[in-house]
Amino acid sequence: MSARDAILAEIRKNRPAGEHPLPAVPLFTPLVGDDLVAEFGERLKRMGGRIAEPGADDVFAGVRERLDGARVVASAVPELAGNRDLTAVARPRDVDDVDVAVVRAVFGIAETGSVLFTQDQLVVNAVAYLAQHLVVLLDPADILPNVQAAYLRPEFGQAAYAVLHTGPSATADIEGVLIHGAQGVRSLTVILCPRGGAAARG
Amino acid sequence: MSEELHPREAEGIVNPVVRAPDDESERGQDGRRLDHAEGTSKPIKAPAQREPQPRGAKIRGDRPIDQGEAAERFLAAPLHAAAHDERLWDLRRKRDTAAHGIPEWEELRELASQIKQHTLSNLDTYLEQFEAAARANGVHVHWARDGADHNRIVLGILRDHGARTLVKSKSMLTEECGFRHFMEGEGVEIIETDLGERIQQLDNEEPSHVVVPAAHKTRFDVAEVFARTLGTDPDNDDAHYLAESQRETTRPYILNADAGLTGCNFAVAETGTVVTCTNEGNADLSGNVPKLQIHSIGIEKLIPRVEHLGVFLRILARSALGSPITQYTSHFRGPRAGTEMHYVLVDNGRAARLGMEEFWTSLKCIRCGACMNTCPVYRRSGGLSYGATYAGPIGLIIDPTFNKRKYSTLPFSSTMNGSCTNVCPVKINIHEQIFAWRKVLAEEHQIPMLKQGMMKAAGAVLSRPAAYRAAIGAADSALKVLPRFAVYNPLNTWGKKREMPDAPRQSFHAWYRENRMKGGAK
Ligand code: SF4
Numbered sequence: 001m002s003a004r005d006a007i008l009a010e011i012r013k014n015r016p017a018g019e020h021p022l023p024a025v026p027l028f029t030p031l032v033g034d035d036l037v038a039e040f041g042e043r044l045k046r047m048g049g050r051i052a053e054p055g056a057d058d059v060f061a062g063v064r065e066r067l068d069g070a071r072v073v074a075s076a077v078p079e080l081a082g083n084r085d086l087t088a089v090a091r092p093r094d095v096d097d098v099d100v101a102v103v104r105a106v107f108g109i110a111e112t113g114s115v116l117f118t119q120d121q122l123v124v125n126a127v128a129y130l131a132q133h134l135v136v137l138l139d140p141a142d143i144l145p146n147v148q149a150a151y152l153r154p155e156f157g158q159a160a161y162a163v164l165h166t167g168p169s170a171t172a173d174i175e176g177v178l179i180h181g182a183q184g185v186r187s188l189t190v191i192l193c194p195r196g197g198a199a200a201r202g
Numbered sequence: 203m204s205e206e207l208h209p210r211e212a213e214g215i216v217n218p219v220v221r222a223p224d225d226e227s228e229r230g231q232d233g234r235r236l237d238h239a240e241g242t243s244k245p246i247k248a249p250a251q252r253e254p255q256p257r258g259a260k261i262r263g264d265r266p267i268d269q270g271e272a273a274e275r276f277l278a279a280p281l282h283a284a285a286h287d288e289r290l291w292d293l294r295r296k297r298d299t300a301a302h303g304i305p306e307w308e309e310l311r312e313l314a315s316q317i318k319q320h321t322l323s324n325l326d327t328y329l330e331q332f333e334a335a336a337r338a339n340g341v342h343v344h345w346a347r348d349g350a351d352h353n354r355i356v357l358g359i360l361r362d363h364g365a366r367t368l369v370k371s372k373s374m375l376t377e378e379c380g381f382r383h384f385m386e387g388e389g390v391e392i393i394e395t396d397l398g399e400r401i402q403q404l405d406n407e408e409p410s411h412v413v414v415p416a417a418h419k420t421r422f423d424v425a426e427v428f429a430r431t432l433g434t435d436p437d438n439d440d441a442h443y444l445a446e447s448q449r450e451t452t453r454p455y456i457l458n459a460d461a462g463l464t465g466c467n468f469a470v471a472e473t474g475t476v477v478t479c480t481n482e483g484n485a486d487l488s489g490n491v492p493k494l495q496i497h498s499i500g501i502e503k504l505i506p507r508v509e510h511l512g513v514f515l516r517i518l519a520r521s522a523l524g525s526p527i528t529q530y531t532s533h534f535r536g537p538r539a540g541t542e543m544h545y546v547l548v549d550n551g552r553a554a555r556l557g558m559e560e561f562w563t564s565l566k567c568i569r570c571g572a573c574m575n576t577c578p579v580y581r582r583s584g585g586l587s588y589g590a591t592y593a594g595p596i597g598l599i600i601d602p603t604f605n606k607r608k609y610s611t612l613p614f615s616s617t618m619n620g621s622c623t624n625v626c627p628v629k630i631n632i633h634e635q636i637f638a639w640r641k642v643l644a645e646e647h648q649i650p651m652l653k654q655g656m657m658k659a660a661g662a663v664l665s666r667p668a669a670y671r672a673a674i675g676a677a678d679s680a681l682k683v684l685p686r687f688a689v690y691n692p693l694n695t696w697g698k699k700r701e702m703p704d705a706p707r708q709s710f711h712a713w714y715r716e717n718r719m720k721g722g723a724k
Binding site: 015045046092130169174178 | 226227228231234236237238239240245248258285292301303305306316317319320324347362395396397415423428437440444445452453471481482484487489490491506510512513514515526529531532534535536537538549553554559562598
């Protein structure tokens with residue numbers, strides 16, 4: 001008997017007694033207030049992320065210093081050109097030298113301060129971890145109230161890879177001292193920027 | 203805001219001696235000190251005084267583990283004992299704050315429990331559904347009866363691709379399988395990429411906690427390990443320096459690895475998705491950088507549908523860390539273009555456990571560690587004292603299913619206060635199962651006569667809940683600091699015959715006055 005059949009047979013033999021119906025999951029009232037943008041920002045900050053408003057004539061005003069100081073900028077958004085073309089990357093490891101990656105989130109979650117990406121937004125999945133810093137564009141209209149609402153979205157059944165980022169990479173494995181940038185990005189900044197906004201200068 | 207986001211700091215400090223005079227943890231955009239991930243709400247810094255790290259239980263083949271002996275050695279290292287106790291109690295407090303912030307908390311626990319019980323009692327169907335969905339997504343699916351099977355299958359996959367190096371993220375399942383040790387013998391280089399797990403790998407130790415693998419080590423221990431293995435400055439014990447050293451030395455392995463492996467927090471039958479919940483981003487690196495990706499999945503990790511993640515994700519990180527979510531929640535469903543993706547579904551005793559009437563619900567466990575953080579015995583003895591892959595209350599009830607003789611004494615390492623059951627997000631009746639194991643092991647003569655005698659006394663009291671509560675003290679006050687009363691009362695076999703080196707000799711009331719009434723604790 002194959003391992004598969006042996007395991008399934010033992011499971012059938014050992015089926016626990018009693019009825020164990022699958023419960024219906026009610027839609028809970030969101031924990032957050034009506035101002036989803038404010039709630040999102042507050043919770044993102046608590047998870048170590050940063051939040052920025054787009055500047056009047058420069059979407060990236062809040063991270064301009066970081067962008068100007070960067071040698072390699074990989075942009076997956078039309079709002080910024082960058083100098084590393086992600087569509088031309090041969091192997092994921094080749095984005096190891098990226099200083100700042102710029103991507104757009106599918107949506108945000110106010111309850112947790114999370115943003116969702118799939119392989120379509122990231123182009124090279126690894127760039128969201130190998131880059132030193134991550135800048136995320138999020139349309140304020142794309143903020144969902146809670147985690148429960150997020151899991152009713154179709155992306156999870158469609159994308160080969162979908163990931164919720166909540167702030168930057170973090171660890172406190174040494175004496176509980178919180179450190180950002182454990183293996184992944186050292187910072188994550190969300191810019192509240194509507195889709196289809198004007199292209200930034202530079 | 204309806205949810206309280208910041209626990210009151212003054213509360214709950216148990217060991218002021220290990221509190222940091224200054225604050226090294228990250229601050230947020232608005233200058234507030236942050237305590238997400240597993241960060242303590244007030245960082246711990248051990249005073250600059252060297253104290254060798256107490257090592258774990260002595261393993262002698264199948265001979266019963268003497269947890270008490272190892273616990274004694276841990277308690278004899280006051281710095282380690284205090285720092286460990288403090289850090290995990292902090293996680294427990296953060297968990298309370300997070301749980302109290304959600305009005306539907308109890309409802310979520312009940313739902314999570316019911317969803318798991320439903321899935322486990324139809325596990326064959328859900329596994330078949332998961333397998334079919336994964337295959338349709340282009341994932342190769344393998345089945346392993348036990349740990350040896352798992353290791354052989356992974357080795358086969360690696361050999362097929364000529365892979366000689368593998369980066370992995372934290373996975374308790376691979377610890378169960380002895381994966382790293384096996385691969386060493388096969389000439390495959392395995393690199394742990396989680397900081398805590400890497401520390402443990404470099405020090406040749408098992409993880410001591412399911413969420414914080416190196417919780418039992420001080421910064422001095424880590425500085426010593428890194429100086430010895432990574433060539434860092436032995437006199438620099440700054441946590442930032444040490445973490446950065448690990449990042450810099452691990453990155454080349456990640457970039458050059460032939461394969462990557464992750465564990466699995468949830469496997470969604472409907473979509474064939476593997477979900478991992480991490481803080482460091484290392485599971486995403488393991489899954490997204492190498493050309494070959496492998497996910498090891500315990501068969502009990504199944505849940506029926508994506509919508510159920512909306513229940514489990516809301517309780518997992520809150521129970522584990524007091525955070526609303528982990529930094530990364532990753533959903534792996536299909537291979538990247540030009541790469542291969544493999545799932546290894548592992549039984550390793552789970553199908554058999556399903557048939558154990560009193561113990562099958564232990565399979566609901568989502569490995570949040572809350573029961574460990576709240577357990578006074580665990581906090582004061584360190585995870586390695588259990589000499590098993592799983593420590594703390596959850597370990598007491600699943601370790602004996604792996605080896606009845608070797609782990610026969612573990613169900614006695616409990617004060618039976620029931621706190622583990624109260625915090626468990628999937629409502630496993632942990633303390634009742636601990637007691638049930640004592641009975642089973644006594645009946646099967648796996649435990650010494652002395653403990654069998656004590657079983658009778660404990661049984662008499664446990665059957666009268668009021669008397670039991672009065673005897674043990676079910677309130678938090680009995681948990682926060684482990685009082686002599688709880689350890690040495692005649693019903694508790696854990697403290698029996700063991701005088702703890704530094705335990706003060708005072709009455710419970712004197713202890714209470716000194717510890718509970720000061721520092722503003724209510
Ligand atoms: S038994 Fe419950 S509390 Fe303990 S680790 Fe498992 S899920 Fe968490």
